[in-house]
Amino acid sequence: MNELRSIVKGSLLENEPMSKHTSYGIGGPAIAYITPKDRNDIYNILIFATKFEIPVYFIGSGSNLLVSDNGIKGIVLSPAKSLKFFKIENNSIIAESGVMLGKLVKESIKRNLTGLESLIGVPGTLGGALVMNAGAFGGEISNYLISVDIMTSKGELKSYKSKDIDFSYRFSSFRTDEFILLARFELKSESPEIISKKRQQASSGRKTNQPLRFRSAGSVFKNPKKYAAGYLIDKVGLKGKRIGDAEISTHHANFFINHGNASSSEITELIRIAKKEVYEKFNIKLELEIKTIGFEKNQIEAYD
Numbered sequence: 001m002n003e004l005r006s007i008v009k010g011s012l013l014e015n016e017p018m019s020k021h022t023s024y025g026i027g028g029p030a031i032a033y034i035t036p037k038d039r040n041d042i043y044n045i046l047i048f049a050t051k052f053e054i055p056v057y058f059i060g061s062g063s064n065l066l067v068s069d070n071g072i073k074g075i076v077l078s079p080a081k082s083l084k085f086f087k088i089e090n091n092s093i094i095a096e097s098g099v100m101l102g103k104l105v106k107e108s109i110k111r112n113l114t115g116l117e118s119l120i121g122v123p124g125t126l127g128g129a130l131v132m133n134a135g136a137f138g139g140e141i142s143n144y145l146i147s148v149d150i151m152t153s154k155g156e157l158k159s160y161k162s163k164d165i166d167f168s169y170r171f172s173s174f175r176t177d178e179f180i181l182l183a184r185f186e187l188k189s190e191s192p193e194i195i196s197k198k199r200q201q202a203s204s205g206r207k208t209n210q211p212l213r214f215r216s217a218g219s220v221f222k223n224p225k226k227y228a229a230g231y232l233i234d235k236v237g238l239k240g241k242r243i244g245d246a247e248i249s250t251h252h253a254n255f256f257i258n259h260g261n262a263s264s265s266e267i268t269e270l271i272r273i274a275k276k277e278v279y280e281k282f283n284i285k286l287e288l289e290i291k292t293i294g295f296e297k298n299q300i301e302a303y304d
């Protein structure tokens, strides 16, 4: 650890509880939670980890993550506090992966640029939004994307054009060993009235439909083709199902919430139950939208 500490220029928190870095407020300690200072720092950390065969996990602000109570046997690297470069010129945006999505949305609305306003209220960083292809109310982060710069875990820099990345519903083809550094967008000018209407619709839709007072990671499952996951979970009678401090929201059954001291095993138990009941009643396999770190194989995949 001392050797790692000596090469890191940013901040390194040893044995850091991941509950402090996830919107669920759940997750045991990572060996090291690092906020790198800059690209050089990222490069040195990745080369160090490769040399000593230490697993590295890239996260943003943890708003789509369930981390195991047993923690993460590896280094966690997040740009959320440091990679914050952001520039808008005419219709073009350049932003580093640690910029919050909310900032991108607000700054583009201010300049009467359309394309991101329906994402108002989606938590998280730009890096996380790109990996998840975050979307809401008909818009997706990939719609006006031009290119993305990444660094591989071997320290190589690459730039992808948008057309070279596969994006679909809550999916992108970035590999888990690719750290997103920066992205470029080209938005369109639009009248402030139209942008404001779209923003308003998204904002009030979110407030009506989502249990925003409680800790969650947003939708737990992707919506299957024909039905919303929340509808199916509701139909099998699981709305309000509670294990310890973890609950399937009574407000929106695809949001599982932490009432205070929920553990990852309580959330995973609810996930297993929802998958099982929906499969047995509807013959539909629910697929996780949230990303998981630190679990044993099959701990969550039961009933797949």
Ligand SMILES: Cc1cc2nc3c(=O)[nH]c(=O)nc-3n(C[C@H](O)[C@H](O)[C@H](O)COP(=O)(O)OP(=O)(O)OC[C@H]3O[C@@H](n4cnc5c(N)ncnc54)[C@H](O)[C@@H]3O)c2cc1C
Binding pocket: 023, 057, 058, 059, 060, 061, 062, 063, 064, 065, 079, 097, 121, 122, 123, 124, 125, 126, 127, 128, 129, 130, 131, 132, 133, 134, 135, 136, 178, 179, 180, 181, 210, 212, 216, 217, 218, 219, 291
């Ligand atoms: C209340 C609430 C409402 C939500 N509503 C929506 C919604 O309407 N639509 C929607 O799409 N999502 C929604 N979400 C989910 C979440 O906000 C998005 O998925 C968000 O884009 C995740 O960003 P993040 O920075 O928190 O990523 P994280 O949760 O930290 O990570 C998500 C994934 O991205 C990877 N990743 C993150 N940063 C990097 C990086 N720099 N380089 C490489 N990989 C990286 C991680 O490894 C992980 O696989 C909601 C969540 C909450 C809590």
